[in-house]
Amino acid sequence: MAKPGLPSLLLYKRDASPPSCAVMMLGDMLGLNFEYKEPDLLNRGHKSEEFKKINPMGTIPVLQDGDFIVSESNAIMKYLLNQYGGSARERLYPSEPRQQAAVDQCLFFNAGVLFNRLMAVTLPTLFHGLPGPSAQQLADIEEAYSVVEAYLKDNTYIAGDRLTIADLSLGTTVSAAQAILEINKDKFPRSYEWLTKLHNEEVFKKINNPGAALFGRSMNSFWRKNKK
Template sequence: MANKASSLVLYMNEASPPSNAVIMLGSKLGLQFDYKKPSLLTLEHKSPEFKKINPMGTIPVLVDGDFVVSESHAIMKYLLGKYGGDHQEKLYPSDVRTRALIDQSLFYDAGVLFVRLKAFALPTLLRGLDGISDTQKADIDEAFSVVEAYLQKNKYIAADHLTLADISLASTVAPIHAVYKIDEKRFPRCKEWLELLNKEEIFKEINEPGAALFANIMNMFWEKNKK
């Protein structure tokens, strides 16, 4: 059984893909978070006060008693290690090769895939971008091609069952798909994988609404920026 979490504070936003990855894992583990929601549009997360909590000035941030950790992938591995209980072996197996494939996907999400999302999201919110450019679309397709390749051996990203790799990558793929649809002919496994995940409660209740909210915000700003 997982250890009981006394007081977990999570700085987050419902439209933030990395926040939703942590929230999905928390739900899977039966954890309760005390949510704090800094205003991203007013750059509250870049304020000196917030940077005392997280010098990177990003969300999500987890506070567990006197311990603070930021960056969604680090948070998820921490939560699973401390509170994962019976879920730990399935979501982050001890088999060295499987774990390496999961880590590969976590690092890919952080270093490539989410960067492609930020490349259009931040300029939309902060610099008047009025839509995804052809270059940005090509970069996204290139990123999707890697996810497609990961899915050639299993119906999930790194194993024959759900792992942290799926929670991580789907939290980024879903909001991109909500504004720039996955090409089913080029990336059929990506589409099937996302549909498979969306049948699970944590994706249906957390990831899908988060992706829809992200899309609504993007579309609202694109309309506004065109004017």
């Protein structure tokens, strides 16, 4: 439920986009009012001159708060917490240096490694006729899953004993990646348990799970088409 009195923020997003889902979930948890715009990714709307004035990288999500614009989901989430997080900020992005470093480690790992391995399959599927993931792409994703498993060694959530924005960031990517490579329960039991737990959180049920399902349907439909 959006809280009255909070500003209306404009979010460029798509429901099937994991980083968009991470930002939308945080917005929901903070009770923020988002207005949405949905660039037409399949028709390269995010690469238009107009959109690149908003985000030179031509990616979503992008947040506009009045005359302030910020892209990169992790930067957007930190901005929202700093600006509007109130008492939830400390819970979702702790200030204690080691706890915060553990969260940041996950955010950077997702932005720099795991999400890119998902995109290495997604973009060629959508735009270059890839008929399915290659053995190397699957091996790369599995290797990234082994890092997630290691992060969960001493924790029930990805960066500690409670849910933080690291779970929103990595959880949305790992959820979507299930359409490409399901987590092997025997090989990565902690990751399997973590993902199951996240999928049962109300905010994941509302935003992430339908988004990840949409991503999976879209990928499978492209693979079928690309095989012909």
